[in-house]
Amino acid sequence: MNFSLKVLYRGENAWDFIGVSRRVLMGSAIVVLVCVVAIFVRGLNLGIEFEGGGVWEIPALSEVTTDEIRDAASDVGMGNARVQRITGGDAIFRVRGELTPSESTESVISEFAKAAGVDSETISTRSVSPSFGDEVAGKARRALVVFLILIALYLTLRFEWKMALGALIAVAHDIAFTVGIYAIFQFEISPATVVAFLTIMGYSLYDTIVVFDRVKDNERSLSAKSRMTYPDLANVSLNQVIMRSVNTSITSVLPVLSLLIVGSFVLGATSLQGFSIALLIGLIVGSYSSLFVAMPIVSELKNRESHWAEQERSAEVLGTSNAIEDAAAVLAADRYDRSSPPRPRKKGRKR
Amino acid sequence: MRRSHLVSLILVVVFTAASLAGVLSAGWTPVLGVQLQGGVEVVLRPADEVSDEQFERAIEIIRNRVDAIGVAEPDITRQGTQVVIQLPGVKDKQRAVDLIGQTAELRFRPVLQMFDPTDPDQLDVLTPPQEDDVSATVALLGSTGQTGFVLGPAALTGEVIEEAAATFQGQWIVNVSFNDEGAVLFDQMAVANYGRQVAIVLDGVVESAPTINAEEFNGQAVISGSFDEAEAKNLALVLRFGALPVEFERDDVRTVSATLGEGTLRAGIIAGLVGLALVGAYMLLYYRLLGLVAICSLATSGAILWSIVAWLGESRGLALTLAGATGIIVSIGVQVDSNIVYYERIKEEVRRGRAVRSAADGSFRAAFSTIIWADLASLIGAGVLYQLTSGTVRGFALYLGITTLIDLAVSYFFMRPLVILVARRLVGERPSRMGLSNITAEVTS
Numbered sequence: 001m002n003f004s005l006k007v008l009y010r011g012e013n014a015w016d017f018i019g020v021s022r023r024v025l026m027g028s029a030i031v032v033l034v035c036v037v038a039i040f041v042r043g044l045n046l047g048i049e050f051e052g053g054g055v056w057e058i059p060a061l062s063e064v065t066t067d068e069i070r071d072a073a074s075d076v077g078m079g080n081a082r083v084q085r086i087t088g089g090d091a092i093f094r095v096r097g098e099l100t101p102s103e104s105t106e107s108v109i110s111e112f113a114k115a116a117g118v119d120s121e122t123i124s125t126r127s128v129s130p131s132f133g134d135e136v137a138g139k140a141r142r143a144l145v146v147f148l149i150l151i152a153l154y155l156t157l158r159f160e161w162k163m164a165l166g167a168l169i170a171v172a173h174d175i176a177f178t179v180g181i182y183a184i185f186q187f188e189i190s191p192a193t194v195v196a197f198l199t200i201m202g203y204s205l206y207d208t209i210v211v212f213d214r215v216k217d218n219e220r221s222l223s224a225k226s227r228m229t230y231p232d233l234a235n236v237s238l239n240q241v242i243m244r245s246v247n248t249s250i251t252s253v254l255p256v257l258s259l260l261i262v263g264s265f266v267l268g269a270t271s272l273q274g275f276s277i278a279l280l281i282g283l284i285v286g287s288y289s290s291l292f293v294a295m296p297i298v299s300e301l302k303n304r305e306s307h308w309a310e311q312e313r314s315a316e317v318l319g320t321s322n323a324i325e326d327a328a329a330v331l332a333a334d335r336y337d338r339s340s341p342p343r344p345r346k347k348g349r350k351r
Numbered sequence: 352m353r354r355s356h357l358v359s360l361i362l363v364v365v366f367t368a369a370s371l372a373g374v375l376s377a378g379w380t381p382v383l384g385v386q387l388q389g390g391v392e393v394v395l396r397p398a399d400e401v402s403d404e405q406f407e408r409a410i411e412i413i414r415n416r417v418d419a420i421g422v423a424e425p426d427i428t429r430q431g432t433q434v435v436i437q438l439p440g441v442k443d444k445q446r447a448v449d450l451i452g453q454t455a456e457l458r459f460r461p462v463l464q465m466f467d468p469t470d471p472d473q474l475d476v477l478t479p480p481q482e483d484d485v486s487a488t489v490a491l492l493g494s495t496g497q498t499g500f501v502l503g504p505a506a507l508t509g510e511v512i513e514e515a516a517a518t519f520q521g522q523w524i525v526n527v528s529f530n531d532e533g534a535v536l537f538d539q540m541a542v543a544n545y546g547r548q549v550a551i552v553l554d555g556v557v558e559s560a561p562t563i564n565a566e567e568f569n570g571q572a573v574i575s576g577s578f579d580e581a582e583a584k585n586l587a588l589v590l591r592f593g594a595l596p597v598e599f600e601r602d603d604v605r606t607v608s609a610t611l612g613e614g615t616l617r618a619g620i621i622a623g624l625v626g627l628a629l630v631g632a633y634m635l636l637y638y639r640l641l642g643l644v645a646i647c648s649l650a651t652s653g654a655i656l657w658s659i660v661a662w663l664g665e666s667r668g669l670a671l672t673l674a675g676a677t678g679i680i681v682s683i684g685v686q687v688d689s690n691i692v693y694y695e696r697i698k699e700e701v702r703r704g705r706a707v708r709s710a711a712d713g714s715f716r717a718a719f720s721t722i723i724w725a726d727l728a729s730l731i732g733a734g735v736l737y738q739l740t741s742g743t744v745r746g747f748a749l750y751l752g753i754t755t756l757i758d759l760a761v762s763y764f765f766m767r768p769l770v771i772l773v774a775r776r777l778v779g780e781r782p783s784r785m786g787l788s789n790i791t792a793e794v795t796s
Contacts, residue, residue: 011702049603057611106445121444122608124389132394132602136742139431143739150731158724191743195674198744199681199751202732206685206725210692213721244688244695250633251691252684255626259680263622269615271386272622275677283684 008243014328017238018231021296028293032173035180042183047190047274048096050137052130056095056109057086058123060116069093072115076100076108086270094270099127140194147198151205159212162301163294167208170294174204174285181281192275200282203252207245207290214241215295229315230308232327234299238291239328249287256280356768363765367651370658381657382424382664383439384672384746387616389609390439391447394742395599396432409597410434416450416588426668430741433602439670444606450588457509457589458485459540460502462548462560468492468499476501483555491550493557500557502550506540507533509553515590523583525574527590534570542566553589603742615673623680630687638694640773641785645690648766652686652757659753674743675750682754685729689762693718693770694785701782711774715767722762729755 007013048055058069066085073081073095081097093116099108105125113120148168155164178200182189215237222228260276263269302308385392395413397406410429413436417425426437441447466476477499478489485505492499511533517525529537540549541563550560551574561574574586627649634642656679663669696718700710733752736744778784 011699057608059608059610105448109445122610124605124607124611126603126605127601128603129600131396131600135396135433135602136740136744139740140744143735143744146739147732147735150735151728154728154731192674192677195677195744195747198732198736199678199747202729202751203684205728205732206688209725209728210688210721213724217717240699241695244691247633247637247691247695248684248688251630251687252681254629254633255623255680255683258626258629259619259622259677262625263618267614267618267621269618271615271673272618272677275674279681 008246011243013239013242014235015239015242016235017291018234018296018299021292021299024292025296028173028289032176032180035176035183038180038183039176042186044179044183045186045188046133047188047193048126048128049191050133050189052128052133054097054099054125054127056093056112056123056125058093058095058112058116059118060091060093061118062091064091064093064116066093068115069095069112072111073097076103076111078108086268092268092270136191136194140198144198147201155209155212158209159216163212163298165301166294166298167205167212169297170208170286170289171201171204173289173293174200174282177285178278178282182278187277188274190274192271193278196275196278196282199279200286203283204286204289207248207286208294210244211237211241211290211295212298215298227311227314228327229311230302230305231299231312232315234295236328238295242291245287245291249283252283253280256283353771356771359764360768360772363651363761367654367658371654374658374661377665379661379665381660382426382668382670383612383616384670384675385437385439385605385607385612386673387612387619387671387676388439389607389612390437390441391444391451392438392603392605392607393436393448393451393601394603395434395436395451396602398598398600401597405597409599413451415591417447422447424664424668424670426670430745431739433741434599435742437670437672440609448604448606457512458505458552459507459537460489460505460550460552461540461544462500462550463488463503464501466490466499466501468496478555491552491555491557493560498557500550500560502552502557505552506543506549507536509590511536512590515587517578517580517583517587519580522575523578523580525578525583525587525590527572527574529568529570529572531570534568537568537570537572538566541568551586551590558589559586619673619676619680623676626680627683630683634687634690638690638786639784640777641690641694641697641770644766644769644773645687645694647769648690648761649683649686651765652754652761655757655761656754659757669749671750672743672746674747678747678750679754682751682758685726685755686758686761688725689722689758690766692721693762693766697770697774698785698787701787707778707780707782707785708771708775711771715770719763719767723759726755726759 060069066083070081070083073079073083077100078095078097081095084094084096086092086094095112099105105127109120109123109125112123116123148171152164152168155161155167175197178197181187182193187193215234218233218237218240222233256276256279259272260280264273264276303312397409401409406429410427413434414425414427417427417436417438422438422441424439426435426439428435436451438447468477476490478487478491483489483491485508488501488503490499490501511529513528513530513533515525515527517523544563545566546563548560548562550557552558559574559576561576578586631642631646631649634645636642638645660671664671693715696714697707697710700714701707705713730752733748733755736748737752740748774785
């Protein structure tokens with residue numbers, strides 16, 4: 001491990017991503033399948049924003065028990081309310097239930113305040129109509145469809161449709177995985193979580209675009225007589241960008257991890273929690289999928305094009321042992337062939 | 352060092368410092384959202400189809416009501432088919448919720464009879480809300496719930512009220528003035544009900560039932576009774592803003608206590624700072640001097656962002672919400688990524704044998720192209736989300752978009768010249784200063 005990290009740090013890595021991609025893709029496909037099954041079997045734990053109802057967040061004196069709060073809930077006609085003690089900071093209880101028509105919001109709050117031994121001003125409430133969730137979900141769905149169409153168009157114009165397809169499959173993979181985790185562990189899904197899912201999509205695409213950009217860049221700098229195959233081209237590009245991917249993942253994950261551990265667990269700001277769990281999973285999976293899902297799919301598709309299939313056949317005839325290192329050398333040579341000498345000290349060149 | 356780079360660097364620093372100084376000296380600070388300082392957030396949706404004009408007027412009325420209860424920084428926006436009302440820091444939360452939610456028409460109905468609603472025999476007499484029709488005879492409760500009223504068809508509605516104010520003249524009274532149409536209708540009602548009570552009904556609740564003691568009002572009425580100050584002012588508010596042309600449903604009502612809001616804010620700030628420190632430390636360890644550049648870029652972006660957020664709060668009343676704040680924390684990753692994309696390009700070129708200074712110069716074009724294309728995807732996402740969603744998601748999209756734009760500008764005008772400067776002056780022929788040494792084990796393992 002130490003060895004490979006050092007290699008990575010020095011930029012001497014020449015790993016065969018595409019070579020292992022079939023097996024990795026298969027593994028990913030199985031994991032995604034498990035996640036999708038989990039979503040259908042276990043279902044999602046939807047927050048009140050989607051189901052309607054009320055939530056009361058009650059900071060309480062430390063000696064107050066969950067049962068006392070539950071009794072208070074029964075007294076105001078919410079015997080089936082879900083009462084949770086939110087661990088983390090001081091005693092905070094979270095009651096989720098349906099307000100009965102005979103009780104006013106004030107009387108419920110004052111009942112809880114009495115049970116918790118606090119002033120009613122300190123209680124936070126939320127009540128959502130049952131139709132609100134449809135509205136939120138409907139809007140998110142519409143935004144999602146428009147976003148995906150625009151991104152597909154954008155990637156097709158900027159790169160090509162095969163890359164757009166690869167990127168979208170990678171995004172679908174990330175979302176399925178993250179939502180699957182939410183289904184398996186029954187984490188609650190709120191609009192904040194939906195925001196996180198959308199962020200994951202954006203992030204995954206962003207990451208994939210950085211990879212594709214490098215592949216396109218390398219492809220352009222290939223000379224016409226180059227014999228490089230597409231998998232080699234993909235491999236070289238992936239090896240070139242992997243350090244960036246690793247570093248970006250680390251620097252993106254650190255703030256989110258801090259949000260989750262420091263903000264949510266240590267300081268008890270539960271509103272930060274739902275968001276950061278989804279982001280954490282999504283960021284990691286997004287980086288993974290750019291390298292191991294998006295690019296291998298593109299490579300697979302491109303290799304069927306006549307030009308690249310030709311290259312593949314001639315490479316098989318010649319047979320090379322260090323294909324990736326050779327390819328990197330070829331690429332470097334081609335690059336300098338094409339452009340100016342290695343040390344361009346061009347004076348007075350305009351930006 | 353090309354002169355243009357130095358100029359760009361100096362301009363960015365001066366601009367950033369000036370905007371930050373301007374914002375600070377003007378005393379502008381970001382307006383914090385409901386979840387970050389406590390307050391009330393209400394999402395309303397019209398119960399039926401309404402015209403744009405009605406919708407806008409209803410929002411105007413809601414705005415008046417909110418202004419009347421004196422909220423420092425209310426944010427009332429129409430987002431698609433919803434109205435999102437955010438009242439950060441509002442003191443009397445329950446009253447604010449009630450006032451915003453009072454959506455029904457204000458009606459004046461003659462009192463035909465009064466009854467005792469606590470009497471079990473009388474319970475089923477009460478008119479259910481869906482049958483509370485303007486032209487029907489109804490049985491409704493008073494606001495205390497202790498008195499029942501049987502009321503005739505409404506003689507006039509709140510739309511004809513021009514002004515209502517509570518004043519103290521030995522006792523608290525409410526002065527009401529009507530428009531021309533209202534003056535005629537009110538006088539007609541007064542003639543028909545002289546010496547009897549007329550109920551002021553809002554939301555199916557009898558707010559007040561004054562006795563008519565004149566037949567001619569000429570558009571001016573005085574309501575007196577045993578009001579205390581709060582009751583009189585509340586009645587005046589109800590009269591003034593009672594009539595919304597649209598009936599709203601409360602989709603989402605959220606009250607956040609000040610302690611919870613402050614706790615979230617504190618947790619967010621501490622977590623953000625810890626995250627930033629970790630990112631900074633990592634960048635320093637890995638990229639050495641270039642890591643320092645990354646930290647400077649982050650600081651510059653942060654200062655610009657602060658100025659923008661404070662300006663938006665001051666001029667547009669746009670609050671920094673919890674979702675927005677998380678968007679900003681997420682954007683730290685994107686920000687730093689722009690640095691990383693560039694640095695990795697430089698390192699690659701240097702490994703191929705290019706001199707550090709020429710690599711720094713030459714790599715930017717390719718790196719920035721990558722940054723633009725990747726950021727463009729983020730911007731498309733932010734734009735779509737902002738246009739098509741509301742509430743939480745929208746707030747997030749706004750700040751994601753803003754930070755992405757800042758990232759592009761800072762990358763081009765600040766990071767690039769600073770990297771080139773550092774590469775020439777400080778790194779020179781010693782690549783180890785930017786994390787390219789041959790002895791690297793202690794950093795990476």
